Amino acid sequence: MSDILAVADHRRGELRDVSYEIITAGRELADQTGGELHLVIISGTVDEFAEKANRDGVDVIHTVDHGEEFNHDVYTQAISQLYDECGPQFVLAPNSVNGLDYAPAVANELDLPIVTDTVGLESDGETLVANREMYGGKVETTVEVDSGPAVATIRSAEWPTAEGTGDASIEAFDADIDEDAVGSSVNGFEEVGGGDVDISEADVLVSVGRGIEEEENLDIIRDLADALDATLSSSRPIVDNGWLPKNRQVGQSGKVVTPDVYIAIGISGAVQHVAGMKGSDTIVAINTDENAPIMDIADYAIYDDLFDVVPALTEEFQ
Amino acid sequence: MATHETMMKILVTVKEVATVEDEFDIDGTAIADQYLGADLNEWDDYAIEEAVQLQEDGVADEVVTVTIGPEDCEQTIRQALAKGADRAIRVWDDSLEGVDLLDVGAKTDILRAVVEEEDPDLVLSGVQSGDDSFGATGVSLAADLGLQWGAVVNDLEHDFEDGTASVRRELEGGVEELTNIELPAVLTIQTGINEPRYASLRGIRQAQRKELDVQSLADLGVDEGVVEGDLTLTGMFEPETESDVTVFEGGADNTAGQLADLLREKGVAP
Numbered sequence: 001m002s003d004i005l006a007v008a009d010h011r012r013g014e015l016r017d018v019s020y021e022i023i024t025a026g027r028e029l030a031d032q033t034g035g036e037l038h039l040v041i042i043s044g045t046v047d048e049f050a051e052k053a054n055r056d057g058v059d060v061i062h063t064v065d066h067g068e069e070f071n072h073d074v075y076t077q078a079i080s081q082l083y084d085e086c087g088p089q090f091v092l093a094p095n096s097v098n099g100l101d102y103a104p105a106v107a108n109e110l111d112l113p114i115v116t117d118t119v120g121l122e123s124d125g126e127t128l129v130a131n132r133e134m135y136g137g138k139v140e141t142t143v144e145v146d147s148g149p150a151v152a153t154i155r156s157a158e159w160p161t162a163e164g165t166g167d168a169s170i171e172a173f174d175a176d177i178d179e180d181a182v183g184s185s186v187n188g189f190e191e192v193g194g195g196d197v198d199i200s201e202a203d204v205l206v207s208v209g210r211g212i213e214e215e216e217n218l219d220i221i222r223d224l225a226d227a228l229d230a231t232l233s234s235s236r237p238i239v240d241n242g243w244l245p246k247n248r249q250v251g252q253s254g255k256v257v258t259p260d261v262y263i264a265i266g267i268s269g270a271v272q273h274v275a276g277m278k279g280s281d282t283i284v285a286i287n288t289d290e291n292a293p294i295m296d297i298a299d300y301a302i303y304d305d306l307f308d309v310v311p312a313l314t315e316e317f318q
Numbered sequence: 319m320a321t322h323e324t325m326m327k328i329l330v331t332v333k334e335v336a337t338v339e340d341e342f343d344i345d346g347t348a349i350a351d352q353y354l355g356a357d358l359n360e361w362d363d364y365a366i367e368e369a370v371q372l373q374e375d376g377v378a379d380e381v382v383t384v385t386i387g388p389e390d391c392e393q394t395i396r397q398a399l400a401k402g403a404d405r406a407i408r409v410w411d412d413s414l415e416g417v418d419l420l421d422v423g424a425k426t427d428i429l430r431a432v433v434e435e436e437d438p439d440l441v442l443s444g445v446q447s448g449d450d451s452f453g454a455t456g457v458s459l460a461a462d463l464g465l466q467w468g469a470v471v472n473d474l475e476h477d478f479e480d481g482t483a484s485v486r487r488e489l490e491g492g493v494e495e496l497t498n499i500e501l502p503a504v505l506t507i508q509t510g511i512n513e514p515r516y517a518s519l520r521g522i523r524q525a526q527r528k529e530l531d532v533q534s535l536a537d538l539g540v541d542e543g544v545v546e547g548d549l550t551l552t553g554m555f556e557p558e559t560e561s562d563v564t565v566f567e568g569g570a571d572n573t574a575g576q577l578a579d580l581l582r583e584k585g586v587a588p
Contacts, residue, residue, distance in 0.1 A: 011489065070495075072469075076461070095453075097489050101469040104422060104454035105461035113548030114422050116452050133557070134450055135338045139349065142553030143419070150548070183466035183500040190486075190494045204586050228587045240510035252490050261584050282584055284577065285563070289340045293557075300580060301563045302573045312574035317587050 002035030005088035018094040020161035027057035056164035073182040075102040078175040095153035107151040202231035209235040211266020227317035251276035269294025325379035329438035334391035361444025365507040367514040370402035399525035400517035413542035421547035431538035441504040460504035
């Protein structure tokens with residue numbers, strides 16, 4: 001009972017980056033518990049995925065060849081059965097949209113505690129101690145899980161991806177999937193956010209967030225974007241409110257952008273947003289809150305009211 | 319028009335979340351009281367709206383909310399009633415006083431008892447709460463009850479043909495998964511699925527007269543030992559900042575001028 005069982009994430013024929021990050025997180029934890037790192041790959045072209053995931057640090061890769069795409073019932077059954085077979089101390093899953101669709105069910109099925117969205121993990125072999133944020137990233141907490149096995153989900157981009165070719169043994173696991181218990185089915189996928197503008201192609205983005213307060217105030221942001229010959233983008237709340245179309249959304253569920261200059265106006269910088277723009281060359285933040293998380297990655301900042309700064313900036317270019 | 323045969327009953331999980339001011343102090347493993355506020359959880363606002371719209375579309379005939387929280391949060395619960403929910407259940411217990419982190423397992427045990435009592439066709443919960451952000455209770459609850467589920471739903475069709483919910487799940491990177499889920503089910507609702515309404519004055523007046531039923535753990539037949547849970551909050555601190563930001567100082571005209579110079583230097587609109 002000292003092994004780690006980590007679950008890979010893939011979609012539409014591609015292993016997602018978090019699959020390589022979870023190898024790093026799992027290896028670190030296995031070194032602390034003195035056990036082996038087992039990785040399980042469920043559904044899709046599992047043999048091909050197993051080759052790719054065979055990187056430094058993995059001891060055993062289990063493949064479950066069942067169906068093409070993600071199904072939470074298949075995942076829950078397969079992981080629970082593999083858990084019973086391998087008896088790991090901790091189960092790690094990605095804190096992805098799909099991870100959150102099966103990890104709580106696995107914990108419930110196995111009657112284990114679950115701690116989600118962790119950004120740090122430590123163990124003495126018996127007890128899991130996790131770091132995670134609360135209040136939208138305003139604080140970080142340390143959470144101790146009762147001694148014994150547990151399920152944890154890891155936030156993406158917190159651990160580096162595992163590199164280097166590994167020498168894991170690859171074993172097919174013959175999970176006994178009860179099809180009658182599968183109560184949901186996937187009919188397809190749709191790319192959203194197409195349309196007239198591709199913000200990921202822009203050299204300069206003027207990006208607006210919750211600080212704009214009202215839809216009619218967007219005009220001052222549009223005026224700035226026009227004056228700078230830049231492209232308008234936004235954080236999630238603006239799109240949720242229906243003020244801008246989905247193709248303007250920067251972030252985890254929107255587009256990842258890497259412009260030369262990213263001007264974040266009234267954007268606090270929630271982790272989901274930062275995931276979509278941290279690769280920008282130069283980041284400028286205009287925000288009254290000096291402690292906003294956006295300031296951690298901004299290169300330049302103005303701590304002032306956007307309603308004063310933005311019109312003044314526009315005027316500079318007219 | 320609804321094409322199903324019977325009207326649905328919907329249970330919405332509603333949480334009052336703690337909000338934190340920009341400047342705050344940490345006192346032990348909690349944020350000092352004077353910096354805390356309270357609000358309806360943002361994700362739950364969308365779940366309530368979706369339920370109320372299902373009722374307005376003639377698909378549902380009853381919308382019930384359930385909240386785990388002390389008497390102080392009744393104002394937040396009344397907000398949900400003012401927006402159109404029919405009645406509310408509030409679960410509270412002396413044993414819940416002073417619990418600083420109610421974990422997923424504990425919430426599941428408590429909410430399960432309410433779902434069993436209410437027997438809804440559909441349970442809507444927010445994807446996560448804005449304070450502890452576990453994002454796991456809805457799925458855990460469904461699995462515990464043997465119901466079907468879907469996490470991170472940003473579109474729900476209102477016709478429920480053949481007792482099935484047709485949803486879109488919002489995956490990362492602007493991709494949506496089109497999924498059919500058999501009822502009864504728990505759906506965790508993502509922001510942006512609809513436009514939550516503001517409560518009307520009439521709604522607010524009516525909410526005062528709607529039933530708000532308070533239940534203890536004993537009333538629900540839940541052992542009070544569940545509140546202890548498996549997780550203990552042992553530390554809280556401000557995240558280390560690695561900020562090396564250059565700050566432009568001065569009045570707006572001054573800072574705008576400095577930023578304009580920088581932008582020209584970077585080749586923006588020279």
